[in-house]
């Protein structure tokens with residue numbers, strides 16, 4: 001389980017305050033949707049619970065322990081070991097093959113090569129991009145790229161999944177694949193948090209956090 | 214292999230992969246390193262080759278030789294002094310020479326050319342070597358290769374003698390270099406037990422800078438009481454010239470190397486810096502996916518190291534080819550390897566700052582900017 005307590009965040013010392021003392025918990029085994037208008041801080045909150053940004057005040061707790069004050073190296077290690085992150089724009093490495101991009105998801109956690117190879121096949125197969133294993137991101141469609149990014153996030157078998165507008169650029173069929181995978185992850189016991197404007201995606205989430213600007 | 218080192222290995226492999234996926238930057242780094250090592254080799258390598266050549270010429274001329282003889286009419290030196298001189302430290306070799314006379318080839322029945330001959334105390338050494346046969350035992354002769362034709366000898370055999378002296382058997386021939394070059398134009402006869410007196414002692418020091426000290430020690434052994442009557446020829450002046458040459462050439466190369474390295478260092482820093490700046494989104498993504506700061510540093514340094522190794526190899530080969538062409542000599546291998554390693558290290562040092570900058574960049578901010 002992940003929770004935030006009395007969370008406040010400012011990008012700049014004098015910048016506008018986001019969240020203003022937000023306390024909320026994201027339970028394991030459930031998908032939580034963060035919704036709200038553009039600029040409300042949905043992405044920011046994902047980065048904070050994923051330990052990429054540190055709160056201005058308040059705490060982030062993973063499994064009941066404060067993790068937001070850990071040193072950078074320790075936060076990187078936790079993120080590598082436990083967090084699967086799905087970027088809004090897929091963020092693939094265009095210079096590498098699809099296979100290498102997916103493998104990168106396990107690189108920093110030290111997932112053994114054999115495990116990566118086996119899981120990569122399963123995941124790409126399931127997401128319907130198997131045939132494009134050795135292609136470069138420039139040669140696959142936007143929807144396919146997003147599914148590759150999803151496979152990259154899932155390859156380490158993360159127990160925390162953070163997804164920023166994962167269905168933003170997808171048609172309905174492609175979005176379905178992504179939503180299914182996220183729901184399945186939650187059903188498997190992971191903490192799944194999505195920041196989204198997509199009402200279909202928000203609709204399948206069991207919890208909802210509405211941010212206002 | 215444990216999980217930690219497997220992880221590090223995977224990271225280094227990723228660094229190798231980055232060389233290919235950033236071919237332009239990698240090629241630039243390789244080129245700069247190739248230019249550094251090539252330029253240093255082509256310029257100072259020539260100097261190093263010259264230096265080695267000049268120094269060996271000076272060494273050949275006998276910078277390390279000490280020759281001691283007595284003033285006229287002295288009694289000479291006792292042969293027992295020779296083993297004591299050889300026992301001194303910093304002595305590379307030493308021989309004693311006794312009385313001088315002329316010999317002819319016995320097979321020519323008193324005809325033929327007379328050849329100068331000396332009694333020799335001590336054995337062969339690095340500059341006085343057996344060419345054929347063996348070194349003469351007491352009462353045997355060896356012929357210098359320059360004297361062979363004068364005695365009409367194809368192979369060192371037969372015997373030599375003169376009106377005053379009993380014939381002695383020829384058992385070998387020898388070559389002489391450096392201080393012993395002249396001896397090769399004559400004949401050496403091994404000192405018999407009754408030959409007790411050396412006229413001349415030639416000592417070769419192990420290094421030019423030992424000459425002065427060694428000369429004093431040799432004098433002490435030969436004639437502790439009566440030093441004034443000795444005539445000592447050392448090569449201290451030559452040794453001084455040698456030192457001056459070495460210092461001058463050395464300083465010139467060092468300045469050049471420092472200059473080229475500093476330039477290369479700056480160029481590499483700029484190249485790696487712009488490479489990591491261009492790819493800041495790439496590093497931001499890696500950080501979000503769990504790469505620690507040190508992992509980023511490892512990636513940047515690995516990429517630089519691989520490119521630099523390639524560049525250094527290419528530059529070294531090219532630099533050597535240039536030196537060969539221009540100076541027709543090859544600098545010492547230690548110098549070549551040293552230059553290659555130095556260029557590689559310089560590239561790594563230059564990449565350190567950009568690597569740290571890439572590692573410290575805020576991944577969130579970087580990813581927001583498309």
Ligand SMILES: Nc1ncnc2c1ncn2[C@@H]1O[C@H](COP(=O)(O)OP(=O)(O)OP(=O)(O)O)[C@@H](O)[C@H]1O
Nearest residue numbers: 011012015037038039040041042043044045578581
């Ligand atoms: N580096 C930054 N410095 C200052 N302000 C920033 C910075 N990054 C983001 N912000 C501001 O923080 C606020 C929250 O941004 P965030 O991206 O979290 O919103 P969001 O809810 O994800 O919006 P969207 O739905 O458009 O993705 C915005 O007003 C944005 O302008």
Ligand SMILES: [Mg+2]
Nearest residue numbers: 042043044195
């Ligand atoms: Mg957002």
